Amino acid sequence: MTFLQEVVDILLAYIVESFDRETKVIDFHYPNELLQLNNWELQHEPATLDDILISCRATLKYAIKTAHPRYFNQLSTGLDMVGLAADWLTSTANTNMFTYEVAPVFVLLEYVTLKKMREIIGWPEGRGDGIFSPGGAISNMYAMLLARFKMFPEVKEKGMSSVPRLVAFTSEHSHFSIKKGAAALGIGTESVICIKADECGKMIPADLERRILEGFVPFFVSATAGTTVYGAFDPLIAISDICKKYNIWMHVDGAWGGSLLMSRRHRWKLDGVERANSVTWNPHKMMSVPLQCSALLVREEGLMQNCNQMHACYLFQQDKQYDLSYDTGDKALQCGRHVDIFKLWLMWRAKGTIGFEAQIDRCLELSEYLYNKIKDRDGYEMVFDGKVRWRPSFRGWSGVAPVIKARMMEYGTTMVSYQPQGDKVNFFRMVISNPAATFEDIDFLIEEIERLGHDL
Amino acid sequence: MTFLQEVVDILLAYIVESFDRETKVIDFHYPNELLQLNNWELQHEPATLDDILISCRATLKYAIKTAHPRYFNQLSTGLDMVGLAADWLTSTANTNMFTYEVAPVFVLLEYVTLKKMREIIGWPEGRGDGIFSPGGAISNMYAMLLARFKMFPEVKEKGMSSVPRLVAFTSEHSHFSIKKGAAALGIGTESVICIKADECGKMIPADLERRILEGFVPFFVSATAGTTVYGAFDPLIAISDICKKYNIWMHVDGAWGGSLLMSRRHRWKLDGVERANSVTWNPHKMMSVPLQCSALLVREEGLMQNCNQMHACYLFQQDKQYDLSYDTGDKALQCGRHVDIFKLWLMWRAKGTIGFEAQIDRCLELSEYLYNKIKDRDGYEMVFDGKVRWRPSFRGWSGVAPVIKARMMEYGTTMVSYQPQGDKVNFFRMVISNPAATFEDIDFLIEEIERLGHDL
Numbered sequence: 001m002t003f004l005q006e007v008v009d010i011l012l013a014y015i016v017e018s019f020d021r022e023t024k025v026i027d028f029h030y031p032n033e034l035l036q037l038n039n040w041e042l043q044h045e046p047a048t049l050d051d052i053l054i055s056c057r058a059t060l061k062y063a064i065k066t067a068h069p070r071y072f073n074q075l076s077t078g079l080d081m082v083g084l085a086a087d088w089l090t091s092t093a094n095t096n097m098f099t100y101e102v103a104p105v106f107v108l109l110e111y112v113t114l115k116k117m118r119e120i121i122g123w124p125e126g127r128g129d130g131i132f133s134p135g136g137a138i139s140n141m142y143a144m145l146l147a148r149f150k151m152f153p154e155v156k157e158k159g160m161s162s163v164p165r166l167v168a169f170t171s172e173h174s175h176f177s178i179k180k181g182a183a184a185l186g187i188g189t190e191s192v193i194c195i196k197a198d199e200c201g202k203m204i205p206a207d208l209e210r211r212i213l214e215g216f217v218p219f220f221v222s223a224t225a226g227t228t229v230y231g232a233f234d235p236l237i238a239i240s241d242i243c244k245k246y247n248i249w250m251h252v253d254g255a256w257g258g259s260l261l262m263s264r265r266h267r268w269k270l271d272g273v274e275r276a277n278s279v280t281w282n283p284h285k286m287m288s289v290p291l292q293c294s295a296l297l298v299r300e301e302g303l304m305q306n307c308n309q310m311h312a313c314y315l316f317q318q319d320k321q322y323d324l325s326y327d328t329g330d331k332a333l334q335c336g337r338h339v340d341i342f343k344l345w346l347m348w349r350a351k352g353t354i355g356f357e358a359q360i361d362r363c364l365e366l367s368e369y370l371y372n373k374i375k376d377r378d379g380y381e382m383v384f385d386g387k388v389r390w391r392p393s394f395r396g397w398s399g400v401a402p403v404i405k406a407r408m409m410e411y412g413t414t415m416v417s418y419q420p421q422g423d424k425v426n427f428f429r430m431v432i433s434n435p436a437a438t439f440e441d442i443d444f445l446i447e448e449i450e451r452l453g454h455d456l
Numbered sequence: 457m458t459f460l461q462e463v464v465d466i467l468l469a470y471i472v473e474s475f476d477r478e479t480k481v482i483d484f485h486y487p488n489e490l491l492q493l494n495n496w497e498l499q500h501e502p503a504t505l506d507d508i509l510i511s512c513r514a515t516l517k518y519a520i521k522t523a524h525p526r527y528f529n530q531l532s533t534g535l536d537m538v539g540l541a542a543d544w545l546t547s548t549a550n551t552n553m554f555t556y557e558v559a560p561v562f563v564l565l566e567y568v569t570l571k572k573m574r575e576i577i578g579w580p581e582g583r584g585d586g587i588f589s590p591g592g593a594i595s596n597m598y599a600m601l602l603a604r605f606k607m608f609p610e611v612k613e614k615g616m617s618s619v620p621r622l623v624a625f626t627s628e629h630s631h632f633s634i635k636k637g638a639a640a641l642g643i644g645t646e647s648v649i650c651i652k653a654d655e656c657g658k659m660i661p662a663d664l665e666r667r668i669l670e671g672f673v674p675f676f677v678s679a680t681a682g683t684t685v686y687g688a689f690d691p692l693i694a695i696s697d698i699c700k701k702y703n704i705w706m707h708v709d710g711a712w713g714g715s716l717l718m719s720r721r722h723r724w725k726l727d728g729v730e731r732a733n734s735v736t737w738n739p740h741k742m743m744s745v746p747l748q749c750s751a752l753l754v755r756e757e758g759l760m761q762n763c764n765q766m767h768a769c770y771l772f773q774q775d776k777q778y779d780l781s782y783d784t785g786d787k788a789l790q791c792g793r794h795v796d797i798f799k800l801w802l803m804w805r806a807k808g809t810i811g812f813e814a815q816i817d818r819c820l821e822l823s824e825y826l827y828n829k830i831k832d833r834d835g836y837e838m839v840f841d842g843k844v845r846w847r848p849s850f851r852g853w854s855g856v857a858p859v860i861k862a863r864m865m866e867y868g869t870t871m872v873s874y875q876p877q878g879d880k881v882n883f884f885r886m887v888i889s890n891p892a893a894t895f896e897d898i899d900f901l902i903e904e905i906e907r908l909g910h911d912l
Binding site: 001004005008010011012014028029030031032034035040041042043045046047051052059060062063064066067074079081082084085086087091092093101102104105106108112113116134135136137138141145157158160161162165175176179180183184185186187191228284290291292294307308310311313314315317321322323326334335336338339342345346349351352353399406417418419420421426429 | 529601
């Protein structure tokens with residue numbers, strides 16, 4: 001217990017430091033350097049508890065401070081104290097989501113929370129199904145799996161050789177997990193048809209319909225609500241009309257943008273989501289729930305169970321004393337499943353729905369602020385003039401952003417991501433999901449980019 | 457910070473209580489009852505921090521004490537203080553395994569630990585590849601995916617319709633995740649051929665060879681090292697000879713039994729594992745690392761990357777300043793990936809290899825002790841007379857075990873799992889992986905089963 005408390009003291013100090021703007025976001029070292037800086041090797045003999053505390057300190061010293069107000073590098077940033085406390089409790093409870101028997105409270109909380117999320121999507125009385133999965137890529141893979149099973153249930157026993165060639169559709173700006181899922185599920189990446197996006201990154205419905213008519217068996221459309229790079233929202237109503245017309249499963253990948261459903265001001269961007277058959281929504285992104293927390297919501301009840309169940313009799317005994325519908329494990333692809341629900345549930349209790357709404361509205365306000373500062377600023381160029389998220393591009397040469405980024409990491413002052421997209425050279429992709437960020441941090445970021453890039 | 461410390465105080469008290477034999481393992485309530493016992497609903501308005509502390513206490517009150525010395529219900533039991541501290545640190549660092557950029561230390565520790573695990577398997581100089589995945593089922597699915605890609609790399613782009621009908625083989629006692637994986641990957645459960653097991657639950661190699669010769673394209677054999685119900689170890693050397701002869705990928709599902717590789721006394725049970733192409737090994741089971749911690753180890757370098765990579769340019773930029781081989785995310789099925797490595801690494805440092813060895817040897821010693829107590833005891837019948845793990849069966853009626861189990865949970869005194877297997881009626885499956893369990897706890901369990909079942 002003394003040992004645990006000592007670790008807690010180290011962690012509390014680290015948290016205080018992480019929120020301090022005077023602290024570096026990162027104390028960067030190259031891999032080979034970092035390997036030398038400490039003895040990370042695993043030994044035959046035990047270490048002392050003092051050595052273990054030293055290891056904890058070393059690990060944190062070289063970690064990225066993802067809670068830092070100037071950390072903008074990923075879609076998941078920030079650190080919520082209630083979420084963190086909930087995650088510590090989860091680790092302490094150290095159990096598994098597969099049965100009510102071993103996780104009674106967590107299973108009920110998952111039930112309560114998934115229902116609430118389905119109500120927010122707009123499905124009648126929150127009916128339907130769902131699961132928390134290890135990340136948005138797996139949630140998207142679930143959706144594709146369900147769509148295939150819905151159309152051809154025999155695929156479960158007989159495999160893809162029993163069905164005609166299936167094709168899936170998603171926009172050219174969609175997340176790579178759609179193709180990754182298709183490769184894994186035996187559909188093949190060539191059967192994922194990339195639909196053209198407009199200059200703002202939104203899928204063009206007319207192009208979707210055109211490609212659907214090209215042949216094979218269309219079974220799955222993945223519309224994106226909040227694309228990874230542009231933050232664009234595909235036109236869900238138009239897409240749902242097409243899906244309905246051709247009887248195709250409509251999935252909405254809202255890993256990033258799904259959280260806007262919590263905001264009365266911004267949820268119109270997902271109008272039509274209630275027509276979807278399935279929705280991916282990652283509370284670990286814009287809602288700042290600690291990693292990982294990703295939900296797949298499904299409109300049809302019972303389908304997940306039928307698609308994935310294998311009736312393992314050592315786990316899902318049919319003669320248990322309680323209501324077996326709470327043994328949710330057989331609808332998962334996983335056997336053991338980490339408890340990802342408690343941190344979301346506890347944060348939701350602490351903030352209320354209105355707390356999440358305020359947090360999300362604030363992120364979009366900061367984003368608007370950044371846009372207005374950048375749009376006519378010398379040295380920047382907007383990659384596109386969208387109204388959702390924006391990214392400054394620093395001059396026109398593809399080598400600029402990587403150099404500035406490398407300098408950011410060496411100075412450790414801030415972190416933001418960059419990439420090329422299509423014919424556009426490297427540009428900064430600015431993401432605001434960090435509840436600790438302020439207008440001043442946005443100002444700082446712009447000045448820092450200019451300072452680090454002044455000689456380029 | 458005060459709030460976090462208050463939660464820590466609640467958790468420390470819970471931990472002390474969990475190890476106390478006078479405490480109940482579970483304060484059992486039926487689902488509908490538990491839903492009434494507390495207000496679990498999500499609200500529009502925020503709760504106070506005091507309410508949040510009450511919610512934490514309520515959650516723990518109805519949780520299963522998986523650290524309790526008399527909790528034998530699953531393959532994952534117990535709670536290690538260093539592992540727990542490491543998990544708290546992981547939550548605090550709140551980052552993602554996909555790139556060195558955002559998880560430099562954790563990526564290096566994964567590299568160091570996977571190499572060490574491959575050395576222990578016996579691959580030359582620990583060469584090869586691997587990943588920590590969200591559980592054994594996903595690790596096994598990875599193995600099947602890699603085996604398919606190795607034989608038919610075109611499947612990634614063209615899907616299963618481009619390849620002949622593939623068949624996989626595993627014993628009738630293997631884990632259900634092999635079939636679940638086959639269903640998901642578009643192979644189909646009917647293409648998973650179940651090989652006969654002997655009376656101890658070990659795969660019969662002659663039956664494997666016979667079924668391989670029946671036709672189609674055999675691409676994958678999953679041998680089990682430590683089956684879920686009997687704890688049997690398939691004969692890996694004989695199986696590897698057959699796999700070599702017919703050029704089939706040999707996978708070893710050592711989710712449960714892989715940890716015996718740490719024990720000089722018991723590792724012979726996995727002789728031949730070094731001939732495998734891939735191995736699943738879950739340190740969250742017999743090594744008592746907090747959930748989840750599952751590794752897939754792969755003999756061939758580079759294969760995972762080729763099989764799964766999608767080159768997402770927003771994440772895996774090719775013009776970063778550091779050695780890109782440390783950006784391990786593109787070989788995963790997931791995009792974001794939870795940090796599961798630190799708890800294993802820190803426990804390994806704290807115990808040393810010899811500490812894990814002692815812990816595992818002790819579990820097997822307790823198991824031997826149970827076997828000797830039960831084998832001639834009145835009222836019990838051994839389901840089989842294996843030498844690895846044993847399970848007492850209480851009389852011959854399938855309703856006995858469920859009733860005793862339900863009573864165990866109502867009294868909350870201990871928990872052990874039961875199930876039928878093939879033509880054998882419900883029997884208790886005794887699992888010892890809890891480092892807190894003693895000889896006296898084994899005595900208690902037997903007496904408790906007799907007490908709870910005396911009127912049946």
